[in-house]
Amino acid sequence: MSWDEWTRHDAVALAGRVRAGELTPAEIAAQAAAAVAKVNPAVSAVVEVFGDAVADPAGNGTALDGPFAGVPYLMKDLGPTLKGRLQEMGSLLMRGNRAAADSFLAGRIRQAGLNIIGRTTTPEFGVCSSAENPAVYVTRNPWDTGYTSCGSSAGTAAAVAAGVLPLSHATDGGGSIRIPAGVCGNIGLKVSRGVFSIAPGLSDLSGLVSIQGCQSRTVRDTALFVDSCRGGAPGEFMPFWQPEEPYSTLIERDPRPLRIALSHEWGAARPTPHIVAELERAGRFLEGLGHHVEHVLPPIDFDSAFAAQTTCYISNFAQTIANLLAPRGLERPPEGLVEPMNIRLWEAGIGTSYTERARMQAVFNTTSRAFGDFFEKWDVILTPTMAAPTPPVGTTELLTISDNPSVHDWFANLWRHFAYTPLANLCGIPGISLPFGMLENGLPMGIQALSRQAGDGLLLQLAAQMERALDGRWNAGRRPAVHVTG
Template identity: 65%
Template sequence: MTQAMSWKEWFAHDGLGLADRIRNRDLTAEEVAAQAAAGIAATNAEICGVIEVFDDAVADSTVNGANAEGPFAGLPFALKDLGPTLAGRLQEQGSFYMKGNRPTSDAFLTTKMKQAGLNIIARTTTPEFGCCSSAENPAMYVTRNPWDTGFTSCGSSAGSSVMVGAGVLPIAHGTDGGGSIRIPAGCCGAIGLKSSRGTFSIAPGNSDFTSVVSTQGCISRSVRDTAAFVDSCRGGAPGEFMPYWAPGQSFLKQIESDPKPLKIAVSHEWGPYRATPHIAAELARVAKIFEDLGHHVEWALPKVDFEKAYAAQTTCYITNFAQTVNNLLRLKGLETPPEDLIEPMNIRIWEQGKDATYTERADMQLAFNETARAFGAAFEEWDILLTPTTALQTPEIGTTQYLTLTDNPSALDWFGNLWGFFAYTPLNNLCGTPGLSLPLAQHENGLPLGMQIHTRQGGDGLLLQLAAQVERAIGGKWNQGRLPQVHVTHLD
């Protein structure tokens, strides 16, 4: 099939830009999907972000039910292999245990994506059950950073991040239970929003009481694509218990204007964790960008008992993931995890978390409440909190200490090690607050480094408005205008 446009022209469009071309009949949705599929075919051997392309959806944009009248007009889109289900399509959750799992119904959020006009043409890689920091099991697949394939993309929305980072797709689906959108977006030079609790549906499969830590969302390379995704896909299913809130103004409209001058607190020394000197220096440089835009910027640390918060966080992740494994065992009538099908740390987590008491969970929740109130008080004084997205340099492929393939016998120790790397993302999940990673910095070795802006619960629009102001100020040139080694524009 003849390519619809050059790759340079392709990359000059964001998702809404391509949707406009489809809507104006310059291109068909099938031509755009075919070009996206060609981009996957040309890059996937190097970065391994896509598990499966749905050829029938490439050939016919209506196969999976995309609404041609939606704001994305049939734009090709990839679904992470975890979270919302798509009827009749495999969802294997990065696990040999789940091989061949084929859901029979759509999740509610999937129906919203379809109504928005997103044509789901592929599923993307994830570590097993989304638990660890990298989609890196050599027996299954190893997802690599498009900026340097010797390094990980991080995760758990690994495949979606590398496909957006490499320019193959303008936008893709992600999930975020502790940073799993923001971290890989930051590592791959993309934009990643973890929305406020009460934005996206978790129906029908997730528990109203234990699944509110994790949320859904997207990874993109333009602020307006992320705004349009949230505008179109937000809202709860009938019977969901949370108050699914809606802003008074669409995010797409809100980002058209700059925010008023904001008070921005900058920090990276969170309890026992802090950024490397280079990352701290990049944080200071990025803070100056916000200051130059007219905002009041000051180094200030929220009055939070971070050690208590991280301890409760560890209890949360061990007990939540233990029940994830437990529920999957029940599906097959098993009492213990099969060691040849489930990765070692996920078995250790199950062992150490499955018998947690109600008292332990109640104490954890009290710590969450205290942490959330402390951040709430901070956001009464400050409009925005600016931190790095990660505290350490992106790991090389094969760094097993962060993987669920590790032989570390202690889930407590393993999670504590993770927090040293991902210090600034999980507390948003525990408190329900939004965080947005922006590709504004770089590591010493040239790999992208995300910088994260946080605000009060329900303030997602303000984050996007501030991000759009920055985007305009830099002429849309995220990553200082640099491109990764693996990128579709190199195919011209």
């Protein structure tokens, strides 16, 4: 295929051509690998391509009779493990680390017919806002390589935006599907709790804020991914739910007229006037589709919620790092192999008491109940995906190579930039970033829609309605400067 033809196909279209006998899984895997070679020198999105998976998709464990029929797929270098493959988590400490077994979700991805051909970049342990440590790699935004693609699903966002492939793995512990999707012009859905398993290492009860997922360029690709890969592993602590009908058919219908709350002053977040104007433009667009849109602020104690979220992240990441140190016979994170802020996170969080976590959980509960009450009156909350423009590469104060001595101050700075995404993780509600807006400098700007627990299908319906109204022209039909067609 020409590169123009390649990028006109989403994953559903590629799978259809494979089933029709017009293409083979090996051919499309080879084209995706060629696309990596074409754009990766400029954006540094892909850590490794698995040559054997490109040459022999069936030998990679891919169920070629699955709904995606061998469509190539990249796995973020964090989260689901692949037996025998490297998983280095963006860290010098983890260089050479190979997984002993597939995770449950990796098996579901393969059963869906997705051919995992490589791994994408992530910040160290997925902690910070950008995959940006010169000692490891610096992932850049394909729209303008002077800017970051944000994190922690940095490489996936850049690869999908640059036309490498239509669909790729991402994870979201506080916005890491939605934020990089927003700044790179992709679709990024963070699902509700009880959709994707994080077995065997964690559960939705012990992982608490961590969600698996994908980024894509079309709503139907995301819908089919959720339909095909959802479900709990044996022994889950909580039930995994199923919708009344597959999202792939649900999105063919417009949603009923919705009550949509436009909202942007969350805690200390005060977005620029241009970002507010783009949010309001999205609101007017939705009004034109028949929805009721009104400026409303959810009655949330944002300061308490962000403080509880900070406790969660500090203690969670401290334990994550501790679990990586123990098998290596290390008592503390070694300087030079672990980034400075992650060392300080470990120091601040490793002694977190049960009492502190109980207080955190109490705020999680009150915040979740408050959002639940709000969604009794409103169907969707519409926000920007970020409160500030995309950071330039080298914005060190947002990175884990920062020299800020205070982890709490470092997190407070993150919340000022990334206020709108993390509370969905706290509450377990769904959120989707859609490539509707544009920053003053021409970079994409995501618009986020949130809904009640298990409202994932409604968000996808709304996104599909917008996509149809735009004639599929997300990002106003523009392409990034770094793109396989270039």
